[in-house]
Amino acid sequence: MEKFQPQIYRINDILSWSERKELILSPKFQRRTVWSPRGKSYLIDSILKGFPIPPFFIREKILVRERKTVREVVDGQQRLRTILEFVADGFSVMKIHNEEVASLKYSQLPEELQQIILSYPLSVNTLIGTDDSTVFDIFSRLNAYSVPLNDQEKLNALYVGVFKQFIDKLSKNQLIYWEENKIISKSQIGRMKEVEFTAELVCAMLFGIQNGKKIIRDSYKKYDDEFVNTEILEERFAQTLEECKILLDDNIKELEFKRMPLFYSVFTALYDLKYGFGDLEANTGNEMNLENLADVQTELYKINSTITGDDEYEEYEGFKNASTSSTDKMTNRTYRHGILKEIIRPIYS
Numbered sequence: 001m002e003k004f005q006p007q008i009y010r011i012n013d014i015l016s017w018s019e020r021k022e023l024i025l026s027p028k029f030q031r032r033t034v035w036s037p038r039g040k041s042y043l044i045d046s047i048l049k050g051f052p053i054p055p056f057f058i059r060e061k062i063l064v065r066e067r068k069t070v071r072e073v074v075d076g077q078q079r080l081r082t083i084l085e086f087v088a089d090g091f092s093v094m095k096i097h098n099e100e101v102a103s104l105k106y107s108q109l110p111e112e113l114q115q116i117i118l119s120y121p122l123s124v125n126t127l128i129g130t131d132d133s134t135v136f137d138i139f140s141r142l143n144a145y146s147v148p149l150n151d152q153e154k155l156n157a158l159y160v161g162v163f164k165q166f167i168d169k170l171s172k173n174q175l176i177y178w179e180e181n182k183i184i185s186k187s188q189i190g191r192m193k194e195v196e197f198t199a200e201l202v203c204a205m206l207f208g209i210q211n212g213k214k215i216i217r218d219s220y221k222k223y224d225d226e227f228v229n230t231e232i233l234e235e236r237f238a239q240t241l242e243e244c245k246i247l248l249d250d251n252i253k254e255l256e257f258k259r260m261p262l263f264y265s266v267f268t269a270l271y272d273l274k275y276g277f278g279d280l281e282a283n284t285g286n287e288m289n290l291e292n293l294a295d296v297q298t299e300l301y302k303i304n305s306t307i308t309g310d311d312e313y314e315e316y317e318g319f320k321n322a323s324t325s326s327t328d329k330m331t332n333r334t335y336r337h338g339i340l341k342e343i344i345r346p347i348y349s
Contacts, residue, residue, distance in 0.1 A: 004057075004125045004138075011047075011083060012118040017071055018084055024072040025081060038094065038224070040082045042160035045097040047120050048113060053079060055123035057138075059130055074127065074135055087117070096162050152196035155217060161224030170237055171198035177241055181252040183263055197260055202233060204268045208277040209337050211330035229280045236285070240271045243288060247344065249297055256307045257300070261327035262336070269340035273348040292346040299343045 017023040035043075046053055056076035062069050073080055085091060087106050095102035101109060106117070127135060149157065156164065171178075171194045178184040184194045196216065203215045244266055245252065252258050257266050271277070274285040305311035307320050319339050322332040 004127050004130075006055075007124050007126055008121050009124050010118065011087075011120045011122060014080060014083065014122065015087060015118070022068065022070050023080075024070055025077050026072060035078050035082060037091065038096075038160050040086070040091055041094040041097050043079060043082050044086050044093050044117075047083075047117055048093070048098065048101065050116070050120075053122075055125055056080070057125045057127060057135075059127040059135065071126075075139070096165065097160075150191055151213065151217075152192045152199075155220050156192060156195070159220045159224050162227040163220055163223035166227060166230050166233075167195055167199045167202065170202065170234060171195045173234075173238070174198070174241060181245075182258050183252065183260060193260075197264075198237075200264065201267055202237065204264070204277070205233060205236065205271055205275075206278060206280075208272075209268060209330065209333050211333070212328050232280050236271070236275055239285070240267060240274065243270055243274070246288065246290075246293070247296070247347070248300065255300075256304050256323070259323075261333075262323055265333065265336040265340055269337055269344050272337070272341060273344055286348045289347045289349065292349075296344055296347050303339075303343075 014023065043053065054076065056079070057074045058076075059072045059074050060069060061072060089105040089107050092103050092105050093101050101113065106114065109117075127138070130138070175189070175194065178189070178194050178197075179186065184197060188194070196213070199216045199219065200210075200213060203210055203219055206219075207215060244263070247266065247270060248255060248257055252263070257263055268277075275283075302311070302313045303316045303319055306313045306316040307323055316339075319336060322335045326332055
């Protein structure tokens with residue numbers, strides 16, 4: 001027997017149900033957590049921009065005596081509460097999410113934007129003739145197919161502020177770069193690895209070489225409300241990536257340096273020489289001296305050959321050891337950074 005029907009409703013339909021008291025928002029199936037103002041703002045901004053939001057599960061009941069159909073929300077309650085609150089002028093979208101409509105309540109929005117909201121399609125799985133035990137069984141089965149969130153996906157769900165949006169934008173801008181150079185695979189991108197790696201590189205630009213990924217979590221929390229110097233960071237990030245391509249003879253995808261731990265070391269050594277960690281003064285940085293490029297590339301290829309085992313250069317055995325296990329540890333990152341910085345130094349002197 002069919003347990004549910006997938007349907008599309010508009011936000012205006014939800015409002016009509018609510019006005020007619022046909023919508024039941026009950027915490028029976030979900031904990032009644034309270035969203036932060038940023039979380040609410042982010043949801044409404046997604047709707048205004050036409051981005052998809054997760055589907056809802058609604059149990060439909062027919063009240064025979066009243067000859068009335070009521071709809072009990074069993075999943076997606078906070079999203080619907082947020083939508084209803086916004087349309088009732090309960091809050092406005094924040095500037096960090098949408099400067100054009102910042103501080104405007106729903107009733108103050110231009111009519112065309114109100115139309116966008118009212119006509120926004122909601123994906124709803126309507127549960128039919130299901131008792132409580134069946135509803136719990138459905139969610140148990142759905143959860144059985146779910147892949148546990150990794151650390152970056154958890155951060156993405158927890159924070160919706162300035163730093164998150166900056167990192168999202170930066171990683172999206174370089175999506176082709178990550179894929180073409182085989183630094184990050186499509187399957188890894190599906191798990192937000194490019195976002196995590198971008199955050200890791202930005203944190204190095206700001207604070208220098210770090211131990212592991214704790215600095216990422218700390219930065220998402222610290223800069224959720226305010227994050228400055230984004231234009232300088234964005235420009236420097238893109239420029240450093242381009243100079244990494246020049247440094248590696250536009251051949252990253254064929255080298256061991258395409259591995260994220262090693263690319264991290266190339267990027268940070270180059271950035272440190274060009275700009276200096278933590279220095280966000282508006283300067284163009286040191287220019288590359290291409291006269292010395294060939295000699296530098298020779299040494300980098302020696303490192304590559306030592307790691308692959310094609311050739312063995314005794315002076316780079318330590319680098320190989322620091323590149324094969326515990327690659328994110330501070331000691332190994334610092335060691336690789338020191339070696340690469342000295343090798344690359346001639347093209348920035």
